[in-house]
Amino acid sequence: MVKKLEINPAAKALIFDLDGTLADTMPVHFWAYKNILVDYGIDFTPELFAAMAGVPAVQTIQLLNEKFGTRMNPEKIGHLKEAEYEKNMHKMKPIQPVVDLAKQYYGKLPMAVGTGGYKRLAWKTMEIIGLDKYFEILVPSEDVKHPKPHPETFLKCAELLGVQPGVCQVFEDGELGIQAANAAGMMSTLVTDFYEVTIGEEI
Template sequence: MIKKLEVNPKAKALIFDLDGTLADTMPVHFWAYKNILVDYGIDFTPELFATLAGIPAVGTIEKLNEQFGTTMHPEEVGHFKEAEYEKIMHKMKPVEPVVELAKQYHGKLPMAIGTGGYHRLAWKTMEILGLDKYFDILVSAEDVTHAKPHPETFLKCAEKMGIAPEFCQVFEDGEPGMQAARAGGMIATLVTDFYEVTIGQPI
């Protein structure tokens, strides 16, 4: 039985990761990588994708270069991947238990999005899922110097909300994000215990 997602009684503000937390974008990211990497001779499998959870596109390409001995240009191929993702992102679905929680606490507690994704695509994701009306604070890859697992993303969210980090509850689906929340002294909640993910199925 899947447990119920709850807000910690100590929490005075909520911070949500986006991909894999509010938006079930992981299948879309998987297919974007798979479609692009075939040109470089890489068979991108769900198992391989699982080892790269929470790593931005440029970092993912760097890791694949190490693993496969390829010489892909990380920024260039990262942008190809993001363009492919944008083409198919309308197929994403919401992560219902997390979205319900955000809607429930909208207007009751300050809320922010802390994502490792690009700002424009993050807002587009929110619009597709109808979440843009629930959030006005979004900290993205362009807003920080250090990506997760560094706590900068979430600390910026706390600062923008005006709430001390120890009273912020972070909802995350990836280990880098969980590490970032803990490093920031926040309440870290892993959302993958609350819903099922299937990667690799046609979308």
């Protein structure tokens, strides 16, 4: 039996991660990396992907260079990966329990999205899953100096929402995101307990 996703009674604002939290984009991201990295002799596995969940593309390529001793240009390969991802974005699906919660609290509590993704693609994702009308505040990777697990993304969300970090509840699918929420002094909820994750299957 799947547990029910709930709001903490102390929460006065809600902050959502996007990829893997509101939108089931993880299989699309995984195959984008896998298809690009095969040219560099890297067998990109679901386990490797899971270990880097929530890390922006450029930093992911830097980490892979360190791990495999490759010399990929992080900016160039990061953008190639994002282009590959964009080609298949239409295949993503909403993560229903989390999307339903966002819709339920729309207009009742202030809400924002804090993502490690690029702004343009993040808004496109929101549009595909039908949530672009529900959120006005989105903090993407371009708007912060320090990505998750640094708390800057979520602290910026709280600032734009006009609420104290301590009364924000963050919904995340990645361990780095949970660390970021905790470092920001916020309440955190790991959403992967509420839906099935399928990364390696063909999209």
